[in-house]
Amino acid sequence: MKNIGLHEITEEHLLGEWHVENRFNITNDTSSIFSKNNRLIFEQNSYLAINGLNVSGEWSVSMKTELIYNPLLTFYVEKKLIAEAIITRLIISEEDYLNKKNAFVLTLYFTNGLELILNKKS
C-alpha cells in the first residue's frame, strides 16, 4: 500500500472504471447522482456515473487554492457545474505481485459532505 502524493496525481491515474466501495453521507443529501451511483467511469474529458439511470457529462481536475493542496474534481452536465469534490487520498496497492496488477483506492470528498471511496483494478 502506498499513498500517491497529492501533487503527483494526474488525469492518467483517474481514467478508467471505478467501483464504489464505500459511501459516507453525513448530510443524508440524496439529490446528487454521487449519493447513489455504484460505478464511475472517467474518460478523457467525460465521465459516466452509473446507477441504473446513467448520468454523463464532462469533468476536469485542477489544483484548488493556496489553502487546499488537494486536487479538485469538477463535474458538469451540459456545461452546468453539478458537483465539486477534492481528492483526499489515492492509494495504490500491488495485489498480485506476479502479474503486477495494481489496485487503486480513491477517496473523494464533495462539497455537500459526501465521501466516496472508489476502487479500480488496472
Added chain:
Amino acid sequence: MEDITHFFSNLFNTDSWPPRWHCGEWTSFHGWLYIFSDLAIWGAYFMIPVVLLTFIKKKKDVPFNNVFVLFGAFILACGLTHLIDAVIFWWPAYRLSAVIRFITAVVSWGTIIALFKVIPKALHLKTPAELELIVNERTAELIAKNTKLKELHEHLKNSYEDMEVKIKFRTEALEKTNRELVEEIKRLKG
C-alpha cells in the same frame, strides 16, 4: 556413654596407634604416592569451594546459592578426610579422623537432601536457549505491536489531515454559496 566420653576427651591422643608408616610394610614409593595423592586431592578439594564461593559472591543472582554453599562444605569436608589420611602417616589421630569422617557424612547427606528439595524447582528454570527463545518471541511481538501502532498513528495522522482539508473545503464552499446568496439578494433589491 563411657566410650563416648573417653573418645572425645582423647580426641587428639594418638597413644593407641602407631603412625601409619609403622603399621604394615610400606615401601617409600607406596607411602609417598599415597601421601602425595591425598594431599593433592585435599588441595583440589580446598580450591573447589573457594572457586564456588567466589562465583556466588561475584554473580549475586545465582539461584539456590545455599546448595552451592552446602556443596562447597561437602567438598571441603571430603578434602579434610584426605588431609588427615596423609597426616596419619606421622600423627595417628584416628579419633579426629573419625570425627572428620562423621562430619563429612552429615554434610554429604545434608547436601543430598537439599539437592532433592531443589531439583523440582531447578527443573523449572529456563535454560539460556529457552530464555533466548522467549526474548526473541517477545521482541517479535513488540515489533509487531510497534508496527501496528505506527500504522495506527499514520492512519490517525492521515485522518486528522483529511479532516482539516475537508473542513477547509466545506468552509470555502459555504463561503462561496454565502457570497453568491448575498450577491443574489443585492441583485434582487436592485
